[in-house]
Amino acid sequence: MAIDATLPxxxxxxxxxxxxxxxxxxxxYEDEHVLAFQDINPQAPQHILVIPKGKYVSWDDFSAKASDAEIGGFVRAVGHVAREAGMVEAGYRLLANIGQNAHQEVPHLHVHIFAGKPLGPMLVKG
Known part of the structure; x- marks a missing residue:
């Protein structure tokens, strides 16, 4: 079920x-602002979710309401997790689905980090 990112x-x-x-x-990985964990239904050999600990529905919500410390901590955590997981050299993909058209399924901001194989084109054409 996709969600409307403007919902509470x-x-x-x-x-x-x-x-x-x-x-x-x-x-x-976990710190005061972020939790990162293995996806329970991985879509690549390596699939980690990174979420802010605050109550943010979307990137827009987060960027408008989060503190500078939360924003900086989240961005740094994504990079830290990718480095610690050994994803940097071979490459990885970040994905954040926001809103209905992007098929966001959970109404809490989250970034997927995919790695471990060639991931193909960014989007399916059509």
Whole structure:
């Protein structure tokens, strides 16, 4: 189910539950602003999700409302996770689906980091 990125934050979304410790995850990195963990349904040999700990639905929401420390911490964490996972040399892809047309499924900002194989073209033409 895609979501409208303009909707209010839903405290019952799966990432909110993970952040509260209600759903287990395989954490690869955590600090005061960010949690990064293995995707439970990986779409590449390496597939890590990076989420801010704050209640942000979309990149727009995050960039408008998050503190400078949260924004800086999130961006730095994405790079740190990719480096620590050994993704930099061979290359990796970042993906953030925002809103209905992009098929955002969870109403909590998240970035996918994909690596471990050639990932093909950015988008399917059509």
């Amino acid at each position: 934050y839903d405290d019952d979304n799966i990432f909110a539950k993970i952040l509260r410790g209600e759903i287990p995850n395989k954490t690869v």
